[in-house]
Amino acid sequence: MTQAAEPSQERLKQELDHLLQRLSRTRLRKGDPPDQALLRPARKPVYLLLRDHERAERLAQQLEFFGLSAQPLFDAGAFMASVAEQPPAAIVMDVDFDGPGGGVPLAARVQQGQEQAVPLLFFSHHETDTPTRLAAVRAGGQAFLTGTLEASSLLEKLEMITSTAPHDPLRVLIIDDSRTQALHTERVLANAGMITRSLTDPIRTMAELAEFQPDLIILDLYMPGCSGPELAKVIRHNDRYVSVPIIYLSAEDDLDKQLDAMSEGGDDFLTKPIRSRHLITTVRNRAARARHLKARMVRDSLTGLYNHTHILQLLEDCSFRARRERQPLSFAMLDIDHFKKINDHHGHPMGDRVIKSLALFLKQRLRKSDFIGRYGGEEFAIVMPNTALDAAHKVLDEIRRRFAEILYPAQPSDLQCTFSAGVVQMDEELDALTMASAADEALYRAKHAGRNCVVRVEP
Template sequence: MTGIQMDSLERLKQHFAQRVIHQSRQLLEIWQNLHSTQWSSQELVSMQDAAQRLLRYAERFEQHAHLKIAQAMLDNLDAIENNNNRLNSQFIETITQLLQELLQTGLRQGESIDNVFLPPMVRKPLYVLLQDYEKAERFVQQMHSFSLQAEVFRDASSFLQAMAKRHPALIVLDVDFSGDEQGLQLALTLKNEHESNVPVLFYSSVEADAHIRLAAVRAGGQAFFVGELDAASVLEKVEASTRFAHTEPYRALVVDDSKAQATFTERVLNSAGIVTRAINDPTLALTELLDFDPDLIILDMYMPQCDGPELAKVIRHNDRFVGVPIIYLSAEDDLDKQLDAMSEGADDFLMKPVKPRHLVATVRNRAARARNLKSRIVRDSLTGLFNHTHILQLLDDARVRASKSTHALSFVMIDIDHFKQVNDTYGHPMGDKVIKSLALFLRQRLRRTDYIGRYGGEEFAVILPNTDAESAQKVMDDIRKHFSEISFPAQSRDLRCTFSAGVVEYSVEMDDIDAAQLAGYADEALYAAKHAGRNCVKIYTAAPKPSF
């Protein structure tokens, strides 16, 4: 294949990626509206229209995976329409899963990386306007390491000409570009005369006073950077303004001995996009909790086998469910009895009959708060990745799912090379920048179905469902090569870092091992990578069993 043909193919890939991203965003935004509205015929028609356009694009570019997803989406939307446009939990989970598959951009089992990889940030470029042109070029080079398109401008006229042709995803603008505080004036011109709503990140080479910072805010600035430009911090802002904010639907478990009441509650919550499971036997609640993993529990107060307060006590005795909100839904109108019931571990009390809007608003608010709190508990404060404990729990869950299916599962341990030297030579703040940059790099280049955790210190862990060891090694090796090209600005000389990684693939022969043992095998492969000279990726190989 000639160079011209290769360029044409890459342009075609990028064109298709942009079309898919646009249609995916439309589908996602309509679906995400269910977090604040109710499902109606208007949402159905809008999703059918967006899915139909995606189907046409997939057919035109012969993208069979996306064609299959778009067709499945249309089939499910037709089924909802035939169900009197009524959502149920199965429809909600199926459509959510299809959207997750649609937004995946990485490796899938049995597919070549070259065939499926589309740059995760294939959107609009960044525009960079710094008074120091050489500094701007170095910064752009760092952005390229993160697969971000970026363009540098020497003067305001060429920048405005580019803006007239194409708006960027984001503008990095020096407050003194083309003269003292002229960057601020340029941003105001964009905002007032050109009615631009492109996010602007302001930069100053020296500490800015309150006057300049206030002017930056009034000019529409989204952030303000001083001194050296931190590629990782800028990337965070870029991701926040361009990435898909895909949120899993809330999950509610309803326990009510009245089938009619349980069905009513389920239908009301389903219409708001909330996945709901209703049971009439409270003695099954613990089993359902473990299987369903809800964000929230709705209990009837009076049931024949055991009452609501008794069940609430049982639930709270299990450490795993201490933070799950419990709401009573009961006809009890005695305030003292309501308060007594809530003292047993419940968070709210709703009286029957309850208005649907009141029920939905209460469930959404409680579930959102609980999910936010849970997210803070299971995530590392520096990187935002899952912490050590939670990544092992996710690995154990993935191991159980893999054991019940024919899909492969790989686990990766990563360690930044010579990290102690980084801290000793450049200081701990620089070490934190390196850790944060690798976290962003992994999030950017892995699929949304992959799980990434900070295992501890400079160690990271990655769970790759539906991926065999060789494919995982290729993915991680590509990430390793590109990460080594990132330059971290420092006073004495710029810093470059590498990492080593170990991969283990879960197999049926490992049924009797837990997540910690599987992580141990990945750690052995990581040790082999370190022993081989670092800056490489090794696959775990089990020692041969002795023959007798």
């Protein structure tokens, strides 16, 4: 590349970015508020540093297919130069890149030169020992993959460690009959960046839980009408809140009473007066851990989408909210056409690949505020808040059209897949369950109408 060519290349790149941004605008819905119309910044690449160069190239191609820009690099010099030129979205580093064990110090060196830590993922073809993993952690590694590096599992991890969405603040519900005490706790936690709410009347607990969806509950021990341990049991009797941490905060300093309370569904006992820092750290650790576990519980392992149970719960939550706020809500069910044939003719790995690609396709093309679930084998469900039937139908039909254009390389000829969908809007008569069955019925009609179409349930 000559020196003179560089400026025009740069301009070309800018124009390309601009065009890409305009393209990405096409997926936005009419009537979207302006803040949702904000475009994603131009994509930074992911640098792939694997000992097996051929695999790195192949992996990069597959990642591109999923819409991620990946660049394989083959030696330390090229890596350093590339990072200096363009900091990546993430680094995937083979621990044995640049010689046995050489990947870790190399990544650490590059990381030190960065103003902001670059998301870093280590990979080892073989199962590794603790010292290697420890070195990876010390080098700033956020994840560690072993075995055969596959595009989909890599993508999943990358999505997890690079999710630029600002971390959702932790949500803490404080239940205490003393308003003064509750306000004090609220203030301490709010100052630490958490979203708090307090409840002085324990009888309203279940409604408040459904509405606020806290990551953690701080519970008083002695309240009129209902004791803390009694309330903890009530909370635990609901499957949805079995794993929400409950921390007692009380002046009770009798250890036996504390232990009794703990054995009734509590996770920890903090004694008043308590240092702010102690309270914040305990709450933050417990809540973050619970959130992490919950994310695993509610997600489907193949696609990373919400699982069947959780998407139905979300539909229920959203329909309550929609009713209260008098906003429209749509719900759709999708099913990949002739999926059995794909599995029979091309094998299950191809079937999985189609499922994963539809999952990614939906994630990319729907709004952040929409909820996507894997409903069953090749069935998907989508909850679309603040969306009326017309808009939902239009968006789904556009996705359907685009999805049908994807070619999956296969023998003897490339594979093309389609899906059918049914979509319904909530109204006075429909609760979450009837909505789900109405969408299912519409999906059935779409299948009978010849597939590859979206059928709407007219109100």
